[in-house]
Amino acid sequence: MPVARVRDQYHHGDLESALIATARKFTKRNGIEHLSLRKVAQEIGVSPSAAYHYFPDRDALMAAVGFSLFEELADYQERELAKITGTTAKAAKERYRALGKTYFEWAIKEPHFFNLMFSEHCLVDSKSEEKREDNRAFINLTKCLDELVSTGALEERMRGHSELLSWTVVHGATSLIVGGHLDPENYESILDDLEFSLGIRK
Amino acid sequence: MPVARVRDQYHHGDLESALIATARKFTKRNGIEHLSLRKVAQEIGVSPSAAYHYFPDRDALMAAVGFSLFEELADYQERELAKITGTTAKAAKERYRALGKTYFEWAIKEPHFFNLMFSEHCLVDSKSEEKREDNRAFINLTKCLDELVSTGALEERMRGHSELLSWTVVHGATSLIVGGHLDPENYESILDDLEFSLGIRK
DNA sequence: ACTACTATCTATACATTGTTCAGATAAAAG
DNA sequence: CTTTTATCTGAACAATGTATAGATAGTAGT
Numbered sequence: 368m369p370v371a372r373v374r375d376q377y378h379h380g381d382l383e384s385a386l387i388a389t390a391r392k393f394t395k396r397n398g399i400e401h402l403s404l405r406k407v408a409q410e411i412g413v414s415p416s417a418a419y420h421y422f423p424d425r426d427a428l429m430a431a432v433g434f435s436l437f438e439e440l441a442d443y444q445e446r447e448l449a450k451i452t453g454t455t456a457k458a459a460k461e462r463y464r465a466l467g468k469t470y471f472e473w474a475i476k477e478p479h480f481f482n483l484m485f486s487e488h489c490l491v492d493s494k495s496e497e498k499r500e501d502n503r504a505f506i507n508l509t510k511c512l513d514e515l516v517s518t519g520a521l522e523e524r525m526r527g528h529s530e531l532l533s534w535t536v537v538h539g540a541t542s543l544i545v546g547g548h549l550d551p552e553n554y555e556s557i558l559d560d561l562e563f564s565l566g567i568r569k
Numbered sequence: 570m571p572v573a574r575v576r577d578q579y580h581h582g583d584l585e586s587a588l589i590a591t592a593r594k595f596t597k598r599n600g601i602e603h604l605s606l607r608k609v610a611q612e613i614g615v616s617p618s619a620a621y622h623y624f625p626d627r628d629a630l631m632a633a634v635g636f637s638l639f640e641e642l643a644d645y646q647e648r649e650l651a652k653i654t655g656t657t658a659k660a661a662k663e664r665y666r667a668l669g670k671t672y673f674e675w676a677i678k679e680p681h682f683f684n685l686m687f688s689e690h691c692l693v694d695s696k697s698e699e700k701r702e703d704n705r706a707f708i709n710l711t712k713c714l715d716e717l718v719s720t721g722a723l724e725e726r727m728r729g730h731s732e733l734l735s736w737t738v739v740h741g742a743t744s745l746i747v748g749g750h751l752d753p754e755n756y757e758s759i760l761d762d763l764e765f766s767l768g769i770r771k
Numbered sequence: 772a773c774t775a776c777t778a779t780c781t782a783t784a785c786a787t788t789g790t791t792c793a794g795a796t797a798a799a800a801g
Numbered sequence: 802c803t804t805t806t807a808t809c810t811g812a813a814c815a816a817t818g819t820a821t822a823g824a825t826a827g828t829a830g831t
Contacts (some may be wrong), residue, residue: 377577379809398689400602402788414810416791419585425789482689487681491749502750528762531751532738535759539741547693548704549733557737560730564766584779607817616781618819627818 383421385411390432398479399429399488426488433489436480442501444469448507456518460567464512467558470504474541481545508533517569522566527531529565536561585623588614592634600681601631628690635691641738643705646671650709654672658720662769665713669739669760672706676743683747710735717769724768731767738763 372555379385389407404425408415422428447469451461474481483489515521521529538556543549562568582585591609605625610617624630649671653663676683714731717723720767723731742759745751764770 382808400689403787405787416811417809418792420808441572460716480628485748485750486688487602487684489748489768493746493752521602525766527797528765531742531755531759532762532766534751535738535741535745536734537741538745539737539739542744543737543740546687546691548687549736553733557733560734563730564727564768566766581780605817606819616780617817618821619780621819622779 379411379413379417382411382413382417385413386418386421386428387431387435390428391435394432394479394483395477396479399432399483399486404428429483429488430518433483434484436484437502439480440470440473440484441507443473444504444507445447448511454514454518456515456520459514459518459521460509460562463515463533463562463567464558465537466504466508466511467533467561470537470556471541471544474545475551478545481541505534520567525565532565533561575590581613581615581619584613584615584619587615588620588623588630589633589637592630593637595629596634596681596685597679598681599686601634601688603632606630631685631690635685635688638686639704639706641674641682642672643709645675645708646709650713656716656720658717658722661713661716661720662722662764665717665735665764665769667762668706668710668713669735669763672739673743673746673756676747677753680747683743687744707736722769727767734767735763 386407389410390402393402393407402425404418405415407428408418418428422431444466447465451458451465509530512521512526516523516526517554519536527539536557540549540554544551544554577767588609591612592604595604595609595612604627606620607617609630610620620630624633646668649667650664653660653667711732714723714728714735716724718728738759742751746753746756
């Protein structure tokens with residue numbers, strides 16, 4: 368059976384991006400576990416060995432897909448955040464909610480993506496640059512909490528306790544729900560509990 | 570090259586348990602992604618196809634390993650909890666802490682186990698029996714929170730907000746730290762924040 | 772004790788996979 | 802136009818998951 372060739376040039380042009388994009392497509396459908404390097408190459412119309420010019424092994428391609436997803440999630444989050452304007456306490460509270468909801472909705476819509484991002488393929492050594500510091504989602508959270516304090520929606524004495532707490536609650540609940548260990552309908556009320564215990568009243 | 574045979578009987582006796590136990594051993598070392606059904610069979614001294622009498626495919630074996638780990642974690646948690654006796658508020662607070670700390674410590678000691686448990690291989694449909702209801706870790710948490718209330722360590726009005734919140738914080742922080750997205754040294758202070766925001770004072 | 776039956780395991784085979792490596796081809800540089 | 806470098810191909814290999822047919826052992830019935 369002859370292999371279907373999409374391409375008509377010997378050189379692809381931007382094979383690295385194509386590999387990531389195609390691997391992303393396959394992961395979206397079947398999850399990262401069933402990703403085949405050969406099938407990715409075949410889809411692009413390139414020989415299996417071509418990928419090894421850009422990635423040392425299959426794991427590296429998976430990781431590249433995963434890390435690109437962090438950007439994608441942050442993009443989505445910032446787009447949704449931008450829809451909520453205003454400097455009132457009400458607006459700040461809505462943005463805070465949106466941070467949690469967008470994280471969750473994105474994960475629910477693409478569970479294979481979420482699972483890849485927090486799988487062993489995307490391990491970070493927590494001391495490198497891929498860390499909290501340049502984590503856009505974390506920066507957005509920090510900014511949002513500052514708004515909550517400055518608008519009086521969050522007591523100043525709770526500020527220091529709310530950052531990591533918010534992050535872990537949002538991620539933890541999402542993770543448990545995506546994994547099927549917690550019912551999705553609980554998510555909203557968990558955010559309620561979080562806000563309540565931080566003293567953010569409706 | 571002749572295959573080394575550990576076994577001297579045609580029938581193994583309890584091959585299903587042996588498969589899970591051996592797969593567990595390999596997972597502990599190398600993570601679930603690099604688990605080979607053939608190597609597991611070889612280690613036991615059995616042909617590769619023998620496994621298919623007990624598991625429909627490789628994924629099913631992985632899942633079996635994963636689900637057994639939930640039991641293992643609960644066992645460990647209950648052993649540690651049992652060490653803290655007494656009916657005072659102080660004892661209740663210590664037990665509450667222990668719930669969070671044991672979860673974390675277990676995950677840090679065996680990250681490959683933790684990753685398997687919350688990977689796509691151990692997906693639960695959240696409507697089945699493998700759910701919250703018969704989740705021993707969750708039951709222990711419930712009991713512990715009741716103790717906190719009855720000893721006066723936790724205000725009754727916070728009781729309803731503390732269950733899912735505690736669970737998601739503990740799991741979320743652990744998950745982020747195991748994945749390298751958060752520094753381990755933050756864990757203790759996250760538990761502090763949780764207790765603080767729930768009104769559990771030292 | 773013999774026979775039929777069922778559960779358990781083996782042997783063999785196959786397609787697919789990740790990966791390597793020598794060489795072909797195209798693009799860039801001189 | 803030649804040389805050099807980057808990019809990709811082709812063929813090969815060992816390992817993997819899995820299917821199928823048959824062998825072996827334990828079990829139940831007589």
